[in-house]
Amino acid sequence: MILKASNVSTKNFFLSASKKNSLSADRKLLLLKIAEAVALEYGKNEVVHLNFICTHNARRSQLGQVWSFYAAHYFNLNIDAFSGGTELTAFHRNTIKTLQKAGFHFQLENFCHQNPSYNISFDGARKTVLGFSKLYSDPINTTPFIAITTCNNADKNCPFIKKAIHRFHLPFVDPKASDATDKRDETYLKTNQQIAAEVYFIFDTVKKLLA
Template structure:
């Protein structure tokens, strides 16, 4: 088990939404995602969300973790979330650290210097989140899914995703740009909070609309 310095995850989740600052264009994007998810659920369909970025190491993983947290928080049973990339790298160590800082607990299930497999848990977690870097169409990512691309490279490199029933481009700032700077932890936490806030925004509205 990896040690954590935990704060209240629920408090961070709630505060992220309260502090969320987004423009009208972004609100329209998030609302369109809400409408699509809600309409699929109303058709009595199981909804699969696949967050995709190039390396499946930072932004897409943060999205998957917070989406799973939101599903438990709002007790939404007919949605599942996954993540993937166009290349395989690893669930990056600074991504692990920023999630630990807000209360998530990590256990190594399969050790690998290249691409370890983690189980992530949190208070009131119903089932652990199993995470590692993988291609977006990995067999573990159930299909057909709604594709949500979180970086410009993934959007460009995935001109056609045959497994996707719909696709949304939802970019976030890449904390990788600060990996070798004094602001590394701050910038990872900033992206972590932005993603938590927007995921909270989405699933709060999904819960209210179904």
């Protein structure tokens, strides 16, 4: 089964988000530090693995993985994106919906009522990325990696992340609180745009540092 994307161009969404996003001085400094670490490791091995980590691996960490998957294509960088949680749940349907509205395609890979998996792509993609909820230590997450925690609980509950060569805490507001409200689509869109924009900033900076 294929879950169709909207008519929105992923590229246009990505570029538009990057232009709209406003960064505080502290947030910009944090993103610069992440980019510098990525560029440092890239210079050593010409490949980097990113692992976005939140509690349930259902929303923010999935958005981080998917946008990094796209950014690697857009900036032509050999950077692999993964994600994981401290608990198993599922790739939340509202996260899927907001990514579809940004032009991503979801093809059901393995149906499971509790935790289905999807092959995710976009127009012009040379490969797909597999999306499903998993622990951050799942074997699919290639090591060593740069760990990026996207929620405070994951940062607090993981005092030590094995196989992480660098670790950063990049928290985002959880859109989960809007799930049963009329603000749901707007809230998920806002988080989607912010994560897309900050991933753009990181990858754009890495590209410039490697030039």
